[in-house]
Amino acid sequence: MTDNSLPEKIAASLRRDILRGTLAPGAQIKERDSAAELGVSRTPMREAIRILAKEGLVLLRPSRSPVVADPTLKEVTDAIAVLSALEVLSGKLACRHATVDQIAGIRGIHEHFSAIYDYTDPVDLFEVDMSFHVAIAQASHNLPLAETHRSYLERLWRARFLSARRRKARDRVLRQHGQIVAALETRDETAITRDIEEHLEHLVVNIGDYFHARDAGEGPIPEGTQSDPHDQPRKEEK
Amino acid sequence: MTDNSLPEKIAASLRRDILRGTLAPGAQIKERDSAAELGVSRTPMREAIRILAKEGLVLLRPSRSPVVADPTLKEVTDAIAVLSALEVLSGKLACRHATVDQIAGIRGIHEHFSAIYDYTDPVDLFEVDMSFHVAIAQASHNLPLAETHRSYLERLWRARFLSARRRKARDRVLRQHGQIVAALETRDETAITRDIEEHLEHLVVNIGDYFHARDAGEGPIPEGTQSDPHDQPRKEEK
DNA sequence: CAATCATTTTTGGTATACCAGATTGAAACA
């Protein structure tokens, strides 16, 4: 996405597998096997695993195989609290520093998002959703903010993806995005703060619903989206 | 500091060199030479460099030697803006969730800090200052927040260290820390937000002063603290 | 004398070999 070095490509491959569920939470990532599977050596695979660890997608344990992270509801909620603070700051700074071109670009993404919402694969849809929020962070003209924000978005990708797949929130999401764009266009920092906080507050609720449903039924929410036959074991296979 | 693995130890060693100025900004870190100097092989040195890169202390360039970061005033200011948002969130959450023990511990650090302020090496003093802010983040009971916050503190260590070495801000810093502790004890989220924002706002001013002084005179502010004869070349040696 | 091109050297990227600690499973003993 940013780099095209070998470790970055490996990381991207693993990341997709994790986010789509092909690599289930709790699964071990043995650097020997995974490297062989992709036909690379252990050194770049090592680096790829570190990249994913930095993003919070895998857990590193001393002298143990890294495992795919299986965040609890609290962990996800905590991360969203941070994401919210970062997005609010992004929004405020974007109101101050965004160029008109950038704001126009953000509106463009929003309209594109609205247009394709109903007939697009959830994963692709999320790419667009993500680019919307990333664009706002970039419009803040604060590079460390944009980077940290992006890393939180990546970390929360899977949780957001799973919770939003049912699309119950369609109208609300589109309306809230519209409000955020409007606040940006009028450069209204108070409004954008309120709108972003509201947007993410609903995300917390949605993800909470998802977790409760999952933990209650242990099965009513299937994993596969279109082409992967995997289920999601809750604990490590032993 | 957290881990005691070999790469972590190497990173700690390099970090000290960078923060104290032994490794000047802009200097190249060649993984071969640096590894040989410390008597380790390139593999752990590689990882150590990545750790420092994640912390923002060194810059990685594709197929080029990594260099010690030499942040501009804008970059530092931007990072402080993020730090501020993170600290404010920490403070608010700590007001809600900190245990009485944790608050007592934070007060303890503050009193220790006040007591030793006048006759302590700046580097050691900063360790204590840092532990004060880290303790607040931990009291938020939000792990990702605490981690991200810590990484920003680390990233800003050098800038904070250089700007505060002159200790002009002594009374103000102590008073502001006291206010933050008081707000925590009364669990007053509004007050702690104001106090933390004020605290960091002054940090921005201080660092701004430092940069202007440095860029104006190019020499009035010596680098060495006690035992390193290095000066600080502003650009890469060629 | 300057500019350009080729060669040499330096450097990070990658692969692989080796090692030490941890895990596990079987065997032996209570």
Added chain:
DNA sequence: TGTTTCAATCTGGTATACCAAAAATGATTG
């Protein structure tokens, strides 16, 4: 039959060898 112990093996950590790309250097030519 249950428990303990020990060895085979698995796994990540580390060292090192090799490669390709990029600088640097110097020679050659205009």
